[in-house]
Amino acid sequence: MATTSLSIFSSYPYEPLYSPSDPSTPIAHHKPLIPYLSDNPHPLQSLSFYLPYTSSIPSPSYLPTDNNNKTYILYIHGGAWRDPLISSTSIQPTISSLFSSPSLPTNLSGIISLNYRLSPHPSHPDIIPPNKAKHPDHISDILSALKFLHQLGISPRIIIGHSCGATLAFQSVMNPSRFGLSPSLEVKNKPEVIIGVNGLYDLAGFIESPPKGFEGLKGGYQEFVEGAFGESKKIWKEVCPTSCEKGWVKEWNEGKKVVLVQSEEDGLVPREQLVGFRKRIEEEEEGGLEVGEVDGEGWGEHDDVWKNGKKLAGLVREVLKGLE
Numbered sequence: 001m002a003t004t005s006l007s008i009f010s011s012y013p014y015e016p017l018y019s020p021s022d023p024s025t026p027i028a029h030h031k032p033l034i035p036y037l038s039d040n041p042h043p044l045q046s047l048s049f050y051l052p053y054t055s056s057i058p059s060p061s062y063l064p065t066d067n068n069n070k071t072y073i074l075y076i077h078g079g080a081w082r083d084p085l086i087s088s089t090s091i092q093p094t095i096s097s098l099f100s101s102p103s104l105p106t107n108l109s110g111i112i113s114l115n116y117r118l119s120p121h122p123s124h125p126d127i128i129p130p131n132k133a134k135h136p137d138h139i140s141d142i143l144s145a146l147k148f149l150h151q152l153g154i155s156p157r158i159i160i161g162h163s164c165g166a167t168l169a170f171q172s173v174m175n176p177s178r179f180g181l182s183p184s185l186e187v188k189n190k191p192e193v194i195i196g197v198n199g200l201y202d203l204a205g206f207i208e209s210p211p212k213g214f215e216g217l218k219g220g221y222q223e224f225v226e227g228a229f230g231e232s233k234k235i236w237k238e239v240c241p242t243s244c245e246k247g248w249v250k251e252w253n254e255g256k257k258v259v260l261v262q263s264e265e266d267g268l269v270p271r272e273q274l275v276g277f278r279k280r281i282e283e284e285e286e287g288g289l290e291v292g293e294v295d296g297e298g299w300g301e302h303d304d305v306w307k308n309g310k311k312l313a314g315l316v317r318e319v320l321k322g323l324e
């Protein structure tokens with residue numbers, strides 16, 4: 001099995017990725033869209049691999065592995081489990097910032113950004129192959145990707161999730177039986193840190209009583225939640241880290257730190273999602289897990305975080321320093 005993952009990995013060449021602001025400057029060695037399943041994968045069952053740029057192009061089998069002081073970071077994009085216009089590439093501005101000035105963090109091996117199957121989006125009915133994922137397909141794909149990485153010898157110590165990517169990041173450290181998935185999908189070396197950015201942590205809570213100023217989004221939330229999870233409110237509760245059955249913090253043995261940030265100008269996700277989630281972790285945990293909140297002032301609107309990348313890159317630098 002391990003040989004298979006490595007031979008898949010090695011069959012993809014590295015390509016230079018150029019700076020979005022300066023197309024003559026290469027910033028990373030990039031392997032786009034490596035399938036993480038071997039049996040007839042959907043195009044979205046794929047991940048992209050980014051290594052800091054060096055002057056010679058590495059051979060396709062080059063794979064720096066984790067060691068005690070270096071780590072990979074895994075990124076899970078958002079888009080309400082359905083937006084086909086948001087993909088693994090949305091981490092590129094952050095990578096560009098992080099891999100260039102002022103200096104490359106010394107304990108960073110590389111960044112891996114995931115795609116996963118999406119649910120249908122009413123404004124994009126003509127996608128080929130059609131997006132028809134339903135829970136637990138999304139989280140199942142995330143766990144399959146982590147398994148593929150583990151077979152390559154990679155266990156990211158940090159996972160970053162944006163919006164529904166944050167929901168998926170926390171689901172990835174829970175027992176997969178919570179979602180009716182096989183124990184064989186449980187992540188072998190779970191991350192130490194999860195960074196949740198503009199995360200969705202309590203879908204049923206939002207739909208039941210949207211916070212002040214967000215009442216107009218109730219219907220929109222209900223639409224994408226039903227599209228991803230079906231109509232059962234019980235399931236909406238079971239899948240969210242604020243409202244699911246207690247005990248998931250214990251299932252995350254390796255967990256050391258949760259870092260949460262909510263962009264102040266976000267018109268799609270209210271800060272109440274972060275506040276309620278934080279309270280839930282503090283109720284549940286038994287001392288081992290640190291929860292921190294970063295001030296989201298100046299972080300812009302919901303998607304500005306990844307569209308710009310500078311704030312997120314700065315936060316990643318800080319978190320990496322803490323792991324040194």
Ligand SMILES: Nc1ccccc1C(=O)C[C@H](N)C(=O)O
Binds near residue numbers: 083163220268
């Ligand atoms: N309404 C939201 C509420 C919260 C988080 C994301 C959304 C989205 O709409 C995301 C995406 N642009 C979508 O069209 O599905």
